[in-house]
Amino acid sequence: METHTxxxxxxxxxxxxxxxxxxxxxxxxxxxxENGLRNRLLDNSLFTLYCSHCSCKINVEHSFLYNQLEDNYIVHCCVNDKDAQDVINLLTKPTEEQKPVVNSLAKNNTMIRLVRNRQMLIEKLCIYDMGMDDRVIEVYKHIVAGSYLRDHPEDKITKMLFDAVKPKGEEEYHKIIRIFVDDKNVAQSEIVPETYKKVFEDYVSGMPVMRADKNLIVNSAWAKSIIDLKNAAANPADA
Ligand SMILES: [Zn+2]
Structure with missing residues (x-):
């Protein structure tokens, strides 16, 4: 496989x-x-530097493009607004010079996402590995958040992450949503296949298939806009 790292x-x-x-x-x-770069991304070693003077460990954050070649799956990890805007501009209004690249991405049916940190990138890869639709997962998180907050109204959820865990001795992965309050994982909710299917049918089935969906950014804010839109359509009198 030809690579352009x-x-x-x-x-x-x-x-x-x-x-x-x-x-x-x-x-x-x-x-x-074959090249092991995915593992070096997952274990953070691509972003770790040991100072050659005092040997202390330095975590280096920077923007980059991750391309999982065999899957035609690209994730742009943009750690600042400027880099994110550059990617959006490139993909939505390419210059004449950039057009051939953008066209070939479309021709190869490449799935492209944009995230703002490495943790979100790793989550995207995990969702993909589990054969799930990240759009469904983001909407699903809002449902999980709603039910958690009904029981813990005083809590402020700071983050939610999809994860897949395989308990010792079991064959199947458990797909879960982890809930973080003050960046502490306080609870988790297992994804119920029937609910996943219902979320897909209610919110995502009308959209293009995942790979053809041109949504670069699929995150919590995106999911909220989808939910609000559906609620507005269901209650036209409230508008
Ligand atoms: Zn040093």
Whole structure:
């Protein structure tokens, strides 16, 4: 498989001793089953630098493109607004020069998502691996949040993450939504296949199939807009 992984040689200033160290910044990661880059993304080693002066461990956050070649699945991880806007511009209004690249992505039916941090990227990959639709998962999270908050009205949910866990001795993965309050995982809810199916039918079945869906950003805010839209359609008198 032809890969186009892009590495930028940069210098990173150590937050502890102030000295600079060389760092290989992966701006584009073309992962294949053979090259191990996916694992190095998942275990954070692609983003870890040990200062060559004081040996302290530095976590380097930067924007990059992750391309899972065999699946035609690209996730842009943009850690700042400018990088996110650049990707949106490239994909929605490409220049003449950029058009061939964008057209070939469409021709290959490439699925493209944009996320704002690595944790969200890893979550997207997990959802994909489990053969699930990330649009359904994001709507599903709102349902889980609603029922959690009915029991814990004083809590403020800071984050929700999809995860798949395989308990010892079991064959099947359990697909769960983890609920975080103050960045602590306080509860989890197992995804019920019937509810998943109902969410799909109620909210997503009218959209293009996942791969053809041109929604770059599928997150909590996106799901909320979908839910609000449906509620507004159901209650036209309230408008
Ligand atoms: Zn240092």
């Amino acid at each position: 892009m590495i930028e040689k940069v210098k990173i200033k150590c937050p502890k001793c102030g000295e600079e160290s060389d760092f290989d910044m992966y701006k584009r990661i073309d992962a294949t089953p």
